[in-house]
Structure formats: structure tokens, C-alpha cells
Amino acid sequence: MSQQRSRLNTGRMDTVLEMQNASVTFSMDRGIARVLDDVSLDLYRHEILGIVGESGSGKSMLASAMLDAVEKPGELTGEITYYPQDGESIELVSASKKTLSNVLWEEIAMVFQGAMSSFNPTLTIRGHFRETLQAHNKNVREGMAHSRELLSDLYLDPDRVLDSYPHELSGGMSQRALIALSLLLEPAVLVMDEPTAALDLLMQRSIISLMEKLQEKYDLTVVFITHDFSLVADISDRLGVMYAFDIVEVGETNTMTSDPAHPYARALLKAVPVLEGPLDKMSAIDGQSPDPVERLNGCSYHPRCPIATERCQRTDPELHGVEGDADHVAACFHTETARDEIAIDLGWTDE
């Protein structure tokens, strides 16, 4: 895990990125699809925050929103504030294009899944590094020296990789080259959306342990988004769980992997396929994922929740501190009951 997160003198966590009521909507024939639903989240400087959730829960939308990079016709609303280590804070949603282009890659960078679609097939890897430096008016000679260091950090041979075209590299090599490229302009924050999804298990694990080293070496704040609870649990300081386009629980990784408080987070933990865990204790989550157009009243998880009450059908719960702990929040009226009644019994958890 990363070094201890820094605290402000006030005792509060030092926030590097703050999302307030961030929503993304798409206008569709059958109505408005709300694919990110009023998310508020603080990212702490120098932490690794894991975000997990099932397919379609809005993880990629969250990643794009963090950089104000939601593709049109998607509409992003809310406030996303970046706090540099030194200097004035920048609100990204209302920022000018010029401000945004200075922040992107130089302050906040992103790695998507599938390096192949991120690279230009007609350009060598050297061409990609060079182009990025030129686009940001950086010294190309110094930048190329840094690119060699980054590639070496990622256990790639700079001479071979820089001269290659993307298709000449294996999946694991090109994904690592993409991570090196994303770090070229020394960003403070790296948002990674399923960066290991297309790779085999061994390569996934090796990228995860590389990320831990890079985070320490370059003092990074990392958001690591995945559907794989067990993969990200190994390196995260905190874990956030998404359900129905919103964050439903965030807490310290130890708590989140042993005794989360939201019924969905508990069900997700039980559904985690782990090599070392007993298969007979895995269970799928019953019911359907929610529709972003046909929105339900009350808690979005209530139709699938074993402990839902009438209140859950009527009112949508806000995130609140679990047992008075402000660092562990869940959007559920019945967290105590969930912990009592929804058992988690997996070999790989710390229980």
C-alpha cells in the first residue's frame, strides 16, 4: 500500500480532487439517461483509491468526469475541483478549453483499457512520446530522456519499445508503454480505467505491483477503476463501490474487504471470483441492474436488497458516516442490519 496519506494541519485529509454532485446525462429516444448520478467524492493526495462495481454501473463515466472528458453528446454537470500542491484551485467543469488542456496530462492523466485503441497505429512509440512533448511545448530532448526512464521503470527496453509500432508490442508491453506515456508530463493524479482488463492474470498482477512502485517513486495519486474487487484490494488505500451510476460506499480497504456496510458491497464481495477462495462460497447477485432511463423511487438497490424496507422504496439514502466514522461512508439506512444479517464468509477476506 502507498505511503501514509497526507493530512492538512487541521487534521483533515488533503484533498487533491473534489467531485460535488457530478452527473452525466445523455438524451436518448426513450428519455434522458442519467449515467452518472450526483456523485460526490474526495480524492486524497497520494492515495490509491480503488473503484469497483459491476459492468454498466458508471465506472467509466466517473473516470471521464474526473477529467471533464465526457464525450459528446454526454452532458457533465456539477463541480470538479482540482487542488494543485501549490497554487490556485481549478474548477474543471466551468474551466476554459485552454485551462483544461493545461490540466490534462500535466496535472491529471488517464489510462484507458486496451492500449491498442489509444495508440495511433501509424506512429512509433517514440513518435507518441515526441508528439505529446511537442503538443505541451516541453523540451523534447529532456522529455525523451525521461521517457526512457519511465519505460525502464515499467520493465520495458527503451531502445526496442521506442522504435516499435504499437502492433509490434504484446498486449502487456503496449499497456505498460501507455502507462509510461501517461506519466511523461509528470501528472499529480493518474486515473486508470480497467487498465489491465485485456491482459492475462499474470500480467494483471505484475502491472498492479508496478503501479505500487510508480505511485511511491513519482508521488502519484491514483484512481484505479475495475470490476475486479480482489485485484484492486491489494494496492488500494481506500475502496469505493459503485452501484447504479453512483458511489454507494467508500472506506478503508481493510474494512471494505472484510466487513463493508452497504448490502450491495457485501453482495459484491461474496460474488468475487478469487483463485484462492472456495468456489462454493461465491454467489451471484440476484436481480437486474438498473436502467439509466427508467429511474426508481427510493434506493436504487431496493429491488435486489434482502433487507429493504418500505422506507428504502420511498427515499433515496444519502452517503453518511458508518458508526460515526467520517472516513467510512455508505448510502444505506440499514448498515447495522446489513452487517448483522448479510453474512460474508470468504476464505480470502481478513475476517
Ligand SMILES: Nc1ncnc2c1ncn2[C@@H]1O[C@H](COP(=O)(O)OP(=O)(O)OP(=O)(O)O)[C@@H](O)[C@H]1O
Ligand atoms: N455514449 C453513450 N450514450 C448513452 N449511454 C451510454 C453511453 N456510453 C455509456 N452509456 C451508458 O452509461 C452507463 C454507464 O456506462 P459505463 O461505461 O460508465 O459503465 P462501466 O461501469 O464502466 O461498465 P464496464 O465495466 O462494462 O465498462 C451504461 O448504462 C452505458 O450503457
